[in-house]
Amino acid sequence: MDIKVLGTGCTNCRNTIALIGQVASDKGVSVNLEKVEELRDIASYGVMSTPGVVIDGKVVHAGGVPSREKVEKWFSA
Numbered sequence: 585m586d587i588k589v590l591g592t593g594c595t596n597c598r599n600t601i602a603l604i605g606q607v608a609s610d611k612g613v614s615v616n617l618e619k620v621e622e623l624r625d626i627a628s629y630g631v632m633s634t635p636g637v638v639i640d641g642k643v644v645h646a647g648g649v650p651s652r653e654k655v656e657k658w659f660s661a
Contacts, residue, residue, distance in 0.1 A: 587618070589636070592621055592634065593621055596635050597619070607656055611659045633646050634646070
């Protein structure tokens with residue numbers, strides 16, 4: 585599973601990366617977690633509000649830290 589967290593490095597972006605990493609670890613899911621900080625790269629996904637989350641090329645979240653429940657659903661789908 586390829587996951588990108590889109591954001592310029594704010595606290596919410598760091599919290600989102602930590603949350604995704606923790607949930608993946610708890611569920612025993614292997615993920616490639618990448619941070620995307622370049623504004624043009626973030627905009628290329630159509631995300632205007634960060635943090636954004638992209639899973640396998642598809643934007644699944646934008647704006648604010650996702651809830652733990654939402655992140656867990658990404659790994660059970």
